Amino acid sequence: MKKPLLAAVLLTLTCGAAHAGSAFTDAKDSVTYRQAAFQLIRHNMADIADMLKGEVNYDANRVTQRATALATLTTLPWQAFAVPGTEQGGGDAKAEIWQNLQDFNSRGEKLANDALALKAAADSGEQAEVRKAFGAFARNCKACHDDYKN
Numbered sequence: 794m795k796k797p798l799l800a801a802v803l804l805t806l807t808c809g810a811a812h813a814g815s816a817f818t819d820a821k822d823s824v825t826y827r828q829a830a831f832q833l834i835r836h837n838m839a840d841i842a843d844m845l846k847g848e849v850n851y852d853a854n855r856v857t858q859r860a861t862a863l864a865t866l867t868t869l870p871w872q873a874f875a876v877p878g879t880e881q882g883g884g885d886a887k888a889e890i891w892q893n894l895q896d897f898n899s900r901g902e903k904l905a906n907d908a909l910a911l912k913a914a915a916d917s918g919e920q921a922e923v924r925k926a927f928g929a930f931a932r933n934c935k936a937c938h939d940d941y942k943n
């Protein structure tokens with residue numbers, strides 16, 4: 794009885810899982826993925842912003858934790874824009890992305906680099922450094938949204 798059960802489980806897993814060579818089942822799945830990544834970026838960023846504004850107590854360890862998360866999270870959305878058909882997958886991405894994919898990806902890369910600089914500032918423990926790096930990091934969001942997001 795064990796074998797058929799295992800086969801059934803594997804079949805179910807495979808059907809729900811990604812196509813070979815991709816983390817995504819289809820274009821719509823890639824949109825869900827990148828939107829989820831952006832949401833996590835927003836949450837982690839907002840916590841640092843609240844601390845810098847003094848709305849909650851400044852906690853250097855928590856800033857480091859958030860900045861460390863951002864350093865990884867900001868590398869995630871971009872591959873989900875390269876899935877075939879993803880421009881028709883819904884979401885708020887403008888068609889201009891795929892007409893200027895090199896520019897779009899380099900802006901994504903800059904965001905990730907600025908997140909690394911933010912993490913380095915957080916590691917230094919200097920709040921003034923964090924403030925400066927955070928400002929540079931945050932400028933990327935609106936600049937890209939103005940050009941590439943509905």
Ligand code: HEC
Pocket residue numbers: 824827828829831832834835838883884885886887897898900901904930931933934935937938941942943
């Ligand atoms: C290189 C371009 C680019 C940069 C930089 C960028 N975004 Fe976005 N963002 C997009 C695009 C494109 C979408 C629309 C994605 C979609 O709907 O498929 C988006 C969507 C979002 C969303 C909505 C996600 C949802 O659930 O629909 C949030 C929140 C967001 N971005 C936050 C941020 C924050 C915060 C930053 C800066 C730290 C940032 N983004 C930087 C391009 C960018």
